[in-house]
Amino acid sequence: MDTILKVQNIEKYYGNKGNVMKAIDNISFEVERGEYIGIMGASGSGKTTLLNCISTIDTVTSGHIFINDQDITSLKSKKLSKFRREQLGFIFQDFNLLDTLTAYENIALALTIMNIPAGEIHQRVHEVADKLMITSVLNKFPYQISGGQKQRVASARAIVTNPSLILADEPTGALDSKSAKMLLESMETLNQEMQATILMVTHDAFTASYCKKILFIKDGKIFTELIRGNDTRKQFFNQIIEIVALLGGDNSDVI
Known part of the structure; x- marks a missing residue:
């Protein structure tokens, strides 16, 4: 198997000597190329801190994170920025599109920064736009398109650089149910x-x-994992709800 991400015994502490909080408590796991993994847990469980550490937005207190065998916990500022730009794709809850750029320009920006030739940029933007069914909005500005279209533009921006890993933080959080379903299908x-x-x-x-596997986080640790296998999405959904109940979560918060 081709391991893209390897998280080894990471811990993350916040606070000072008088008031220390352990947000991540000795978490280890691996992600293989082509996997689609969800991370779930109650508010305060450490799931967002975990994603922030993997995305290099935050740093670990101890342990190591490898992406394509590169230890990102040892990279300094300039190399880290280059690594983030070339190896990672991001999909945020609030889109993070630049209002003064068209959808096309928002998607193309990262390629432009990487000095990709204009002809190749055009081809790659249109290929990913076609996959996500947003070709018709490429010449529009963010204020001219719907929330669902904005999020698909953000998804196109995340994938157009061919990153090793796409990191999505509550990507459907700001969308209505119809737009969320379209994004998840994309x-x-x-x-x-x-x-x-x-x-x-x-x-x-x-x-x-919609994921193939779920990691459930509780009190900064991996509580359990759930693999979809050959189950239908509805069957997988019901299993997710059962584990949420075991975690002590409120089902109304996760449906």
Whole structure:
């Protein structure tokens, strides 16, 4: 198997000597190329801190994180920025599109920074836009398109650089149910047709049911994992709900 991400015994502490909080408590796991993994847990469980450490937004207190065998916990600022730009793709809850750029320009920006030739940029932007069914909005500005279209533009921006790993933080959190379903189907397409490796934090069981595997976090530790296998999405959804109940969560928060 081709291991993209290897998390080894990471811990994360916040606070000072008088008031220390352990957000991540000795977590280890691996992600293989082409996997689509969800991370779930109650508020305060450590799931967002975990994603922030993997995404290099935050740093670990101890342990190591390897992406393509590169120990990102040892990279300094300049090399870390380059690594983040070339190896990681991000999908945020609030889109993070630049209002003064068209959808096309938002998607193309990272390629432009990487000095990709204009002809190749055009081809790659249109290929990913076609996959995500947003070709018709490429010449529009973010204020001219719907929330669902904005999030698919953000998804296109995340995948267009061919990153090793896509990190999604509550990607459906700001969307209505119809837009969320369209986005999740688009992310499924990225995973199945473009072999995108996706790691997604979500509190929502419906969103999580599109994943192939779920890691459940409790009190900064991995509580359990759930693999979809050959189950239907509905069967997987029901299993997710059962584990949420075991975690002591409120089902109304995850449906």
